[in-house]
Amino acid sequence: MEVELANRVLALTPSSTLAITAKAKELKEQGEDVIGLGAGEPDFNTPKHILDAAFLSMKEGHTKYTPSAGLPALKKAIINKFELDQGLSYKPNEIIVGNGAKHALYTLFQVLLNDGDEVIIPAPYWVSYPEQVKLAGGVPVYIDGLEQNHFKITPEQLVKAITNKTKAVIINSPSNPTGVLYTAEELMELGKICLEKNILIVSDEIYEKLIYGGAIHISIAQLSQELKEQTIIINGVSKSHSMTGWRIGYAAGNKQVIEAMTNLASHSTSNPTTTAQYAAIAAYNGPQEPVEEMRQAFEKRLEIIYDKLVAIPGFTCVKPQGAFYLYPNVRNAAEMTGFNNVDDFVEALLVEAKVAVIPGSGFGTPDNIRLSYATSLDQLETAVSRIHRFIMTKVKI
Numbered sequence: 001m002e003v004e005l006a007n008r009v010l011a012l013t014p015s016s017t018l019a020i021t022a023k024a025k026e027l028k029e030q031g032e033d034v035i036g037l038g039a040g041e042p043d044f045n046t047p048k049h050i051l052d053a054a055f056l057s058m059k060e061g062h063t064k065y066t067p068s069a070g071l072p073a074l075k076k077a078i079i080n081k082f083e084l085d086q087g088l089s090y091k092p093n094e095i096i097v098g099n100g101a102k103h104a105l106y107t108l109f110q111v112l113l114n115d116g117d118e119v120i121i122p123a124p125y126w127v128s129y130p131e132q133v134k135l136a137g138g139v140p141v142y143i144d145g146l147e148q149n150h151f152k153i154t155p156e157q158l159v160k161a162i163t164n165k166t167k168a169v170i171i172n173s174p175s176n177p178t179g180v181l182y183t184a185e186e187l188m189e190l191g192k193i194c195l196e197k198n199i200l201i202v203s204d205e206i207y208e209k210l211i212y213g214g215a216i217h218i219s220i221a222q223l224s225q226e227l228k229e230q231t232i233i234i235n236g237v238s239k240s241h242s243m244t245g246w247r248i249g250y251a252a253g254n255k256q257v258i259e260a261m262t263n264l265a266s267h268s269t270s271n272p273t274t275t276a277q278y279a280a281i282a283a284y285n286g287p288q289e290p291v292e293e294m295r296q297a298f299e300k301r302l303e304i305i306y307d308k309l310v311a312i313p314g315f316t317c318v319k320p321q322g323a324f325y326l327y328p329n330v331r332n333a334a335e336m337t338g339f340n341n342v343d344d345f346v347e348a349l350l351v352e353a354k355v356a357v358i359p360g361s362g363f364g365t366p367d368n369i370r371l372s373y374a375t376s377l378d379q380l381e382t383a384v385s386r387i388h389r390f391i392m393t394k395v396k397i
């Protein structure tokens with residue numbers, strides 16, 4: 001039977017990561033030694049004290065529904081974390097816990113946007129932003145973050161992109177895919193414009209804990225009380241505590257928005273999984289050393305791999321200050337090796353060099369590729385030398 005699907009799903013762009021991941025999997029199943037650098041999640045186990053707390057909560061019988069916006073004890077842990085890390089104070093009715101940061105964002109756009117409302121998305125962007133905006137009837141408006149400006153958008157670009165339909169702008173710092181971090185001054189400039197034009201700021205801070213080279217993470221909400229009121233922060237434990245599979249993320253901000261999100265969640269998910277919420281309480285209230293240990297491991301990999309990557313002919317790369325991705329521009333490498341575009345180059349890297357990376361076309365910048373360093377140093381070094389060798393043989397230099 002032919003089923004006629006809803007227009008809203010027909011308009012969805014398939015995930016750019018899926019095609020290459022599926023092909024990599026197929027090659028692996030055929031016995032090929034493929035190294036995958038597509039991962040969007042830390043390669044560490046969830047720390048043991050978090051696992052123990054989850055197990056204990058089940059044994060103690062905490063296996064029932066919770067309030068839709070999350071357990072009061074988890075909200076308290078999140079509020080403490082905001083106070084401690086960022087000096088931000090929130091009330092429980094200004095927080096909603098969702099099934100991952102992705103779901104918190106999805107619910108947010110559903111309650112914010114009417115048909116035709118515009119959301120400004122700096123490119124390169126995380127692949128789900130445009131799709132989530134479209135699913136809520138909104139229109140993504142892209143600003144190209146220029147490579148010479150480290151992919152950051154400028155105040156002039158923001159002003160130009162604003163129309164009378166603009167509802168919100170997304171700031172993702174540190175960014176997926178570039179790893180770039182905005183400074184307080186840069187955020188202040190952008191924030192001033194948002195205040196002046198009454199535009200909401202959606203600040204996705206999911207990679208907040210993964211920053212390197214002594215850089216400091218600043219939330220735009222920290223810069224003034226007015227900016228805090230204009231901002232909805234999105235965060236979660238997925239990347240910081242290596243808890244991607246637990247699905248716990250949250251939104252913090254304006255209480256009317258949070259109340260609307262809570263109403264919607266009460267009719268969609270009821271609540272995030274109870275056991276996962278107990279695990280997240282342990283993540284925030286327990287020792288933070290594992291978070292720092294994982295951060296250090298990522299930083300060590302970045303330092304080693306970045307130098308090797310930029311030594312590859314035709315590769316240039318803005319050095320990331322956060323997250324766990326490298327986002328080199330490889331247009332010259334693709335041209336030197338006889339490919340018309342980076343998508344074809346990526347396909348050849350997979351089939352011939354046996355390295356799976358994600359083409360930048362899905363992130364809004366088709367000259368780049370995304371490599372994740374959430375894999376062992378050994379694998380990373382082998383992968384990068386395979387790419388290097390691939391290029392050297394193709395251009396015969």
Ligand SMILES: Cc1ncc(COP(=O)(O)O)c(C=O)c1O
Nearest residue numbers: 040100101102126176236238249
């Ligand atoms: C920028 C960004 N925001 C949000 C998320 C979603 O995080 P979660 O796994 O908590 O849903 C991701 C995950 O890859 C991400 O890269």
